Amino acid sequence: MSRTALWFRSLLLPDGWTDGVRLVLADGHIETLVKECPAEAGDERHEIGLPGLPNLHSHAFQRGMAGLTEQRGATADSFWTWREAMYRFVDHMGPEEVEAIAAQAFVEMLESGFTRVGEFHYVHHDPNGAPYADIAELAARVAAAAGETGIALTLLPVFYRHAGFGGLPAAPGQRRFVNDIDRYGNLIEASRKAVSSLPGAVVGVAPHSLRAATPEEIAAILPLADGGPVHIHVAEQTKEVEDCLAWSGQRPVELLLDRLPVDGRWCLVHATHVTDAESQGIVARGATVGLCPITEANLGDGLFPAQAFVERGGSFGVGSDSNVLIDAAEELRLLEYGQRLSLHTRNAMARASTPSVGRSLFDAALAGGAQALGAPATLAAGQPADLVSLKADDNALAHRRHDRWLDGWIFGGGRQTVDCVWRAGARLVTGGLHIHRDAIGRRYRQALHKVLHPS
Incomplete structure (x- = not known):
């Protein structure tokens, strides 16, 4: 040896x-x-x-879109118009392109100080929406990119079924993402095989969102996690909150906490628009919030109330999400600056026990990212x-x-x-x-x- x-x-x-x-x-x-x-x-x-820092939320293929959505459209631009551009980009990716773009994203993550990535992987099928002969063909391409670059991988195959709250039929642009519960089970099994040769690889489950998966479907796929991580997008946009209220009478985070067994395995990605009660509920359940400040700024999402959440004892990590810019330090810096701008203060994320903002941010992102990705991130003998x-x-x-x-x-x-x-x-x-x-x-x-x- x-x-x-x-x-x-x-x-x-x-x-x-x-x-x-x-x-x-x-x-x-x-x-x-x-x-x-x-x-x-x-x-x-x-x-x-x-x-090394964990990057708890990435869509690696979106690295190829960086800079391509920064021109004003005919109407007011939003997350939803950006999403349509993303669908058009997805239409032209084959397996080789998925692997090549993921490898580039992973190289840049490592160069910025990230050593593990949580890949929230939702492009599963061919451009016509038909499964590949190996249902995990594209997951295997992501795994190959991780193997070539050396980054540690927590693979989070996404369950995606619907176009909106209440089980609306999926839209044509979502055809490459969609599985039913049985086929998703096959995808998880095949994904575990795809990462089996990678040192320290972890596989979790990722219901895309309450828009794309009903609470009943989420409950049905949870056993597939087998004790591993559970990640979900939630409350990223104000329209998402309004639509959830109109459908269910509850806000997205409120609904999750009320109807699903959210616990320390869960990562609530974004959770941008939360009430004080919802923030307290996340803390009480021990879940991690996944913050992606660069992407959230790029998409105009809003600002998560991070200072109050941390003061309550909340756990968070950071992710590069759309990978429009990959820089671990910049994610932490922008997280702090967002709080300063919204609260009209300085050194917002420093803790009483740790006056250094940098140290406070780093320690929290290290611990929260490790929890969310199901892998240790500490320097000690045996690790x-x-x-x-x-x-x-x-x-x-x-x-x-x-x-x-x-x-x-x-x-x-x-x-x-x-x-x-x-x-x-x-x-x-x-x-x-x-x-x-x-x-x-x-x-x-x-x-x-x-x-x-x-x-």
Whole structure:
């Protein structure tokens, strides 16, 4: 068994910053961790180390749409007009294009400091809406992209059945997403096979939303999670809340909490438009809220009341969602800035016990993301060796130390501040660049040509 030894001048461990940390990595895990010790001959030496962040919500294929929906339409633009553009983009993707675009997205995630992704995967069938011979063909393509890039994968095959509340028939643009309950069960089984060779892979279930799945259908598919994660979009848009009220007399989060067994396995993605009572209900159930600040800003969703939620003891993580811009630090920065703008204050997300906003954001996103994705995200002996190092000589970190490094990375640096990234003990990013970025980038550009210029 080959071993690698890393030494960090300072490393963020579960009990805080620790100087002089030596890690021995073997079989993808941390075999030994020794604190306050000198480096040994042959050790790889690094200055500033962090655990890798979980990205709890991604639609990888949408990376190919970045910048393509930023022109004003004939009428007022909204999430719903954006969705129509997304449907048109989906129409021209084949399996090769799904894999190539996902690989590019995963490369950029790793380069920004994400080491695990929750892939909320809902394009299942061919362009005519017919299942592939292997119902998990496209899930297997996502898994192949994760294998090539090295990112850890929590695969969340999506159950999608309807076009609106109350079980409305699916629209033509949704034909590639739709399954009934039996076929969805086959998809989950085949998806588990598709990820079986990936170290640390997790499979969960993902009812798309209360618009696309009825409460009864959601209850029926929950056993397929087999104790794993359950993710759902909820209360992202005001129209969604209004339509849910008109149909059921309840708001989306209120309905979920009332009619389904929401617990610590669940991730409520967005939950943008919640009342105080709903926020308290999420906390009481122990669920995680999945916040995607870059996408939520891009789509005009609104702002989740994160400060009040955290003060109640709520758990959250961050995700890159539409992947219009992939930057772990920027997700955290925009989360904080949204609260500042809505509350007319500063340092909104800092906790009384942790004055540093950067540290407060990082710790919360690390813990909440790990809970939501069903995988640990901590640096300790026996745990996966998923680490990030920052560039100590970057101007954003100059003359800083410990939590000030996190403040500098998140508010003054961003992805350019990331130096190296290890996933399962393998160094995948060096000097901020993924080891396969050039080849994957070429395939990505070729795939986009096919999607945007179909013959």
